[in-house]
Amino acid sequence: MKTPQKIKSFVYSLLLMAIILNPFNSNAQEDKQSLSVTLTYHKIVGGESFLKVTTSFKGKNGWEEAGKVPFEIYNLEGDEILLGKGKTDIHGKTKFIFPKGIIMNENNVALRITNHPTYEDTEESIYFKDVKLTAELTLDDEVKQIKALLVDSQNNPIADEGLIVRVKRLVKGLNVGDGTYYTDEAGEISVLIEEDYNSFDGNLIFEVVLEEHDEYGTVSALMNADFGISGTDLSSFDRRTMWSPTNKTPKFFLIFPNLILLGILIVFMYLIINLVRISKN
């Protein structure tokens, strides 16, 4: 009687051990970490509309990037529809680009993370309205002007809303004039471009941005221009310089050392030939 029981308890403890040591044990809901998701809505006029997704978790050193988290995006407005799937990059960031024609006047979208091995199931939703921003750049007798119009989806002008006008730059844009301009009764702004702007090839991209609006998100309209002051190429990359790689060695350094080496080689060959002549004698 006793022995089988012993075996039984042994087997049980083995099983218990297996459960504890199981690498998939983290599946157990209570061990999962809670995840923080931030969603911001962005729209480029005439271009894509997307959500910027950031996933992070509370780690030892405060909020840490939660990388490579797969998620699903649902439209909650009306019937619930799966809009698409995505996955954050190693830094816990990604852009979810909406399929064309999906964005309505009012939108209610949710991001869901389910059955992740290390993170709890999470849902984060965002509500945003569509807005129409049009901007145009006019050049008239040396007067450069940007005009922009902000209306809602029913074409009612939105007044007294701050629009940022700037030149696109490496990372952050450079403000044109004061930077922020408030729309008038007609939902319009007009900005004179008085300063000169530089760029490598003379091409500039101006943008009018409604930034981080509570209802409309971030909406930007881009304009292309070619009146930038182009610079001369400052790089020595294509030249033969002292700091060039092997294939762009300055000619002097190719010719001079190699001539010396050639001279040495000739002497060397001469000596070897002499040795052969001595031995053949």
Next chain:
Amino acid sequence: MNDKSKNSRRSFLDKSLKLGLLGIVGGVVVSKLVDANAQEGEKVKVLTQDGKLVEVDSTAINKVSHGSHAIDYKVREGYQGRKFVMVIDLAKCKNALKCVDSCNKAHHINTPNAWLKVYKMQDSKLSSPYWLPSLCNHCDHPPCVTVCPVDATFKRRDGIVLIDNERCIGCRFCMAACPYSVRVFNWGDPNQPEIDSEHQYTADHGGLPSQVGTVDKCDFCPHQIEKEELPHCVTACPTGVYYFGDIYEDTVSNGDETLKLSKLLKDKAGYRLLEGLGTSPSVYYLPPVDRLVDFHDADFNFEQVKFKASSNTETK
């Protein structure tokens, strides 16, 4: 492989040429960037890293999510039409060392040889002491690159000086040649257990991983630029000491404010370190006037911190 990149470059050139022509023909035009009528499967113009327009299939856009390099990006050549520049405003530095921490974290520096250091400085006995953040100056005439025997460290078109840690033989001549003492050496194991062993090394993300017996230094964060973000030290600084930008755009930004480089340097009398050596650095300094914080007298001993001198300064 080669053909492919050639082709993509050619078509890229074609497109920019066409666009340029369009601009000229248009003369006084109103131009909109993106064709609003674009439909699935059609060509759409998108903006590349270097601020140029390229036409790609609209379906391709959806696949590209985040941080893709420009089409003709090569690690040893860098970004076309870019030249990076940094401005360090000494007046604002209070030795908070957040820059050092974030740089160390981002580049997995777990040994004492940080790439970014903040020095105590005093130019002469009666002049005031100040803090001087020091990082790679990405010189236009880089003495370190000049002396490299194996082409391991190189100067890119966009001005960045990088090190190929898979090429470096560890002779340390570059370190001897650098007058700014910004290069560090992995004397022992870099001790980076947090790095995924399958991670593919590229020279434009220094420290990922570092390799024993090779030289490391500040890489000007091309991996951040690729994500359209500022280098780690810039974003980490609580007082906005660091400004980063593109010299062709004449613009630098510290994250909070974006300024015209030429105006900033003119107004605040920007200078470069050891200008007389002719290294032509890409890092400018703004003089430490009206400093945000001052040293307490007790903290400071002039003899320990002479600038351009070299006594073995002891940090107490």
Next chain:
Amino acid sequence: MSDYNKIINDLAPKKFNKLGIIWITVLSIVSIAGIIAYIDQIIRGMEVTNLRDYALWGIYISNFVFFVATSFVGALTAAILRLTHKNWRTPLVRIAEIVAVACIAMAGVTIILDMGRPDRLYNLFLHPRLQSPITWDVLIIMVYLTFSILLLYIPSIPDFAILKKHYHDKPFLRKLYGILAINWKGTEKQIRIHQKSIQVLAVTMIPLALQLQTIDAWLFSTTYRVGWDSTNFGPYFIAGAFVAGTGALVTTVFMVREFYKLHDYITEKHFDKMGRLLVFACLVYLYFNINEYLIPAFKSTLGEVDHLEEMFFGKFAWMFWIVVFGGLILPTILLMFKKMRKPLPMFIIAVVVVVTSWGKRYVIVTPSMLHPFLPIQGVPESWYHYIPSLHEWLITSATLTLALLIITFLIRFIPVIPIQRTIDERGITKPTNDQNL
């Protein structure tokens, strides 16, 4: 026994005696210890050294410079003396050439010891940059090594032929010298080609030796570092190499003379001549030293002042003054007296000169490293200074003992004094009964 056979018997390489075996054993033990230390350095990385980001070059590099310097006179004196047809040179040139080969070979090894990634050495040939002084250095060391070997080998060919006959009853040596003698019979044509080859080789050797030293100096003077940034460095290094090389030559000649009892061949006259040469070398080097230290001190720029203060009065002062007084001024004064140019005093002085020459390289390399333009801050306190670690000492000692081992083994198989030339100069004719051999 005829004079001819006596000379051959005297000068033919001999087996090591008891003392020789002890000598080799001691050298081997040190070498093996160093090799073990180096293997440890490869496994654990260069953190086993006390080199750090500021003192990034230390005794490996100063030792390298020492070897390069020492290899200089070996070849240069040999070449110059050959070209000027000074007959007193005959018993000295071979030893000088042996020292040169050993030192330049070890110089090549030493520079590899300092590399963080010796496993990637091939990159020097896969991706060479001709703008880099290191590439020049690699090239010149390889060329110089090749030519030093030729300079040792080609003049020895007639001796190998003699030794081949001498050891006709010993199969291994007969075979070895047979190969080395490449069918030398001493015919008129052979002698003519031989003389011509030596002449060309000697002429080539002079620019090569100057290039070697100059490139070595350029490794330092192409940087901006205080103490290195000097247009004086090329000739300064050449003069220094002259001193180190002559010292090494005197030391080796004395030891060979005592070991092999060659008092009949290497006479006091030779020591007298070498003493004069050493005085000359020291004076030239002293002149360059004055240039190298006085002019910066005169101008006293901030960086130079710090550097020189530490050198003259600071923590490198003891070494600096020993090097300048013990290694340059004192030898010059002492060797002015004829009594001091006798073999034993010369030997002692030469040993001091060699040791201080080594120290001199340390004083050139290390203090400059610790005086960068920007202050040394934000690193562990131990990085502010540099004292070589046990690993560094072991490895460096091993390179020195390995050089001595190479010299020892070369002496074992190559006649240290040219036999054929000695015979010719003494006007001794071959006994006719040997003709048939």
